Amino acid sequence: MKHYPVEFKADAVALYRSKPGATIRSVADDLGVNTETLRNWIRAADGRRPGAHFAPPTAAQAGGGDVQADLAAARKRIRELEEEHDILRKAARYFATETRW
Template sequence: MASERAKYTEEYRVEAADYAISTGRPVIEVAREIGVEPKTLGNWVGRRRRELADPGAEAAARAGDAELKAARRRIRELEAENEFLKKASAYFARGQGL
């Protein structure tokens, strides 16, 4: 017979994860103390840590990557334009006898 999975409310999961994080003890110890599987509590703790981290950090990093990519593209365009202008100025300078 298959064992029935325990159902935990979201509030309980958050409280358990916060407790595990705040104590600083190993997840396995806290899991034994509160009667939850260590892997389950570990998942809750990982999710809670991601939630507590700056929620906009990942979006900001992606925006920063896009900005960096655009800046590099603009640099390539300006370098190509600079090369063209160097060649054009050399061509016209030859024509004027400089």
């Protein structure tokens, strides 16, 4: 069983929530995690599963600092990752059509 850092779990949940209309499956595929794993992280973040092992990182865990600045940085990183993902998706689509004869 893989163990993911708390920050990765929080970012994955935030990414899912930031994409309107996205499915858990599509976000899980994008991140390379199991669909049920991401579903469990979302449930744990919502507090819907007793005894969950997930909690968003506190300021102390994240190294302190300004929460708003951390949030802005996380949103910027999500935008960057979404752009990279779009580029990779387009490239994959291009190469898929090139290999069909």
